[in-house]
Amino acid sequence: GPDLFLILGPCVIESEELTLRIARKVAAVSEETGIPVIFKASFDKANRTSVHSYRGPGMDAGLEILAKVKKETGLPVISDIHIPAQADAAAEVLDVIQIPAFLSRQTDLLLAASRTGRVINIKKGQFQAPDDMEHAIKKVISAGNSRIMLTERGVSFGYQDLVADMRSIIKMKRFGFPVVFDATHSSQFPGKGAGRSGGDRSFVAPLAKAAVAAGADGIFMEVHPDPDHALCDGPNCYHLDHLQHLVLVLSAIRKVVSSGTEQFSEP
């Protein structure tokens, strides 16, 4: 559709209580701003930098919590899977199945996700060109599903840094599917930190605004009521209290860039 949408939630499910608390706040922002939101939280961070990092509650417990979020808030939910065997169970709860960036070339994972019939959000690998998404799309479609979203989440730029190439949004939109910009992970410094990914939260809002201005259909942001103590991706997590204001700004930019020429043709 023509309207902006958002994918919002904590990096990982830290607890049922906190997850629901964030979901309620996110749902309130959605209602007050009129911008549709998909609630996101991972049940298992299967590729944390360090083996000692918190990974989440696991699939079964995590999906149960996401089902509660869905029931209580009415928000659609999205989460990521890591091996083909998780696809069917995930599809019973999730509205959107997300393919992690590192795994965006794993054929069997794409096929298994596709077969569930759920919407598939493919995150473009940090090592991939926008054009490379053609092949990921074809893999999903080959299994009978063409409900696809593509997400830009930054591309490798030297060591331990990512750059958000706004051209990628423009190029990927040419495939005809909604393009999401992940403002959280584009603000990451992978591996730069003592055993965990670093990041710079101050880039999240400007990059999100830039992406909407460049034409992104959706914005993905991890939000937390206490980013400094988040169990995952805290350094580049956005504070829940600032969310509503940012959403209104993003929505206003979207209106400017998606409006026809009429309103601007006469100064």
Add this chain to the structure above:
Amino acid sequence: GPDLFLILGPCVIESEELTLRIARKVAAVSEETGIPVIFKASFDKANRTSVHSYRGPGMDAGLEILAKVKKETGLPVISDIHIPAQADAAAEVLDVIQIPAFLSRQTDLLLAASRTGRVINIKKGQFQAPDDMEHAIKKVISAGNSRIMLTERGVSFGYQDLVADMRSIIKMKRFGFPVVFDATHSSQFPGKGAGRSGGDRSFVAPLAKAAVAAGADGIFMEVHPDPDHALCDGPNCYHLDHLQHLVLVLSAIRKVVSSGTEQFSEP
């Protein structure tokens, strides 16, 4: 100041007639949109890819044409110099002296430009980090001039490609000087073309919008009435006929991102 400004004009002075024609159109856009414009055209392209490319009319003839632009349209003018010996003559006509990106570390050029007292627009090298601009700024200030602008024009990204890192705008703004985004050269594929730089014009407008959304104070764009036949940088040159509409969009985005929170606090 808080308002958006633009640096607009052809890549190179092709002829007096064409330069004046473009300047008149640019001045009209400025007047109709209320957005201040500095007129830009190079008198000598001293670093063309190929020795056979058109370089321009040279300094003396070029400055004479720019003086006419200034007189006829009232627009301030900017152009680039390449060796210290050009600084004084250039300063007699130019309002802003531009330091080319390749030359942004040439100490004597920065000092000579600084000593003229004109505003200095330092283009960040394709090989430089935003933080590196600290040293260029200090060079200019050491010669007694602190009227500085900084321009992001893309950073090397593999071979024959540039990426526009929007974080660079945010970081450079911390120096306290206006930050310009060059949407034309950020859309360049350097060296990719038969003896001249390639580019993709379709990125110019979205990147310009993204940069304003990310906080850029100014936008630099090369414009031409017939980009396909421009003598320099045609592939990534913006069509003069589309300029006014884009300027209105950029201005509207600027208003959204620079306004206080009030207007967005009530949906």
Add this chain to the structure above:
Amino acid sequence: GPDLFLILGPCVIESEELTLRIARKVAAVSEETGIPVIFKASFDKANRTSVHSYRGPGMDAGLEILAKVKKETGLPVISDIHIPAQADAAAEVLDVIQIPAFLSRQTDLLLAASRTGRVINIKKGQFQAPDDMEHAIKKVISAGNSRIMLTERGVSFGYQDLVADMRSIIKMKRFGFPVVFDATHSSQFPGKGAGRSGGDRSFVAPLAKAAVAAGADGIFMEVHPDPDHALCDGPNCYHLDHLQHLVLVLSAIRKVVSSGTEQFSEP
């Protein structure tokens, strides 16, 4: 040990007959040059660019063929796994289990591989810094296995290109494990090709020589009797007929760089 070793074989198991034919030739080169060789072939290319590409015979049939290679030639064998569930079956045949570069951060895969007690060859992700390997190493060690090799296979350099950073070899050697340089995949242009990875075979030999000169302990190369018709990675595959000469050159370079200073101290 102080001596050079090689990992050689076809990209993928195309057929039992061809695999054995290549293995016999590789074994002969090993015997004639005195350089130890581990035979490599994938049983499943789980992340091919296109869904239509040949993937291999699958795990069970593939391991059977590798067992035959081992029995007939006496060469140790290495292959790659993609999900944790494959680790135990693979360990029954393989001497070395390889973790693909895209999957080098998948914690469960590293742990499952580690628990088999086999040597683990971790390929550094195209998106990773040499220092990042510390965390992959710790994951493997945390499951009780410290028989590790690290492989450099090129790092993302702009879009659809990889660069072989020789500093990576030097840095990774500081971890205290053997460091392998993958000359085949470092010569790849990922995604650049009509639905498959491109590459440039002419870089394989010079990069392999450079890596040995820079201190690599092992060289990984895909070899084929007919690279132009190989079913996988043909463009950057090395011709089997040229192998022995190259191995002798690599061995001679290794001798030069690993010898003490004595032989060079008196001209």
Add this chain to the structure above:
Amino acid sequence: GPDLFLILGPCVIESEELTLRIARKVAAVSEETGIPVIFKASFDKANRTSVHSYRGPGMDAGLEILAKVKKETGLPVISDIHIPAQADAAAEVLDVIQIPAFLSRQTDLLLAASRTGRVINIKKGQFQAPDDMEHAIKKVISAGNSRIMLTERGVSFGYQDLVADMRSIIKMKRFGFPVVFDATHSSQFPGKGAGRSGGDRSFVAPLAKAAVAAGADGIFMEVHPDPDHALCDGPNCYHLDHLQHLVLVLSAIRKVVSSGTEQFSEP
């Protein structure tokens, strides 16, 4: 010619005494190893990171010192120029005129250097692809001089880092001119340091060996008797006392890679 050659000397002329002392040592290494050496020192570092850095004695005093080096040691000398006006004076003393990497696209500088008839060493810009050198070569040749060398000195890799792409050596050799690898500047971290370029000296020797193995005809290294107190590029400067050993290793690698197949055909 088929033999390896070296370009050696301090980054900058610190004093006549020190320059001559280094030159004598370098000449002795050349004599004892039989490897030809061109002596290199800059008379003016025109693009230091900081305006406060030492720049050198200037052109006139510097060329006088280089003339003394030449007279006393018999070594040919090379230095770099920054503006066209320096070419003629430089050519009176220098055997090779070097075009700095940042200036490798400055047409007038290339033309002025070319017209002197001296050998021209063009350093490939940190922002350039190997293929881009075609245009720099054509500029030099257009002014009547085809005595050219090309130097790889690292390419931009993210921010404040360079990577030495060994493929560049292979690609540039296809132009038919000698290719030099600059092991010093390829070990630089530009801008990473408090107001000066950082670097890591431990990469110099392995990268030099790798480059010779990959086919480089010449190696450029900055050497100093006390790198920690060098006035320029100390962090990545090679210690003069270790030079002879390294030269012998490089020479031995060159012999291995340039010899015909005979010596290796019978194990």
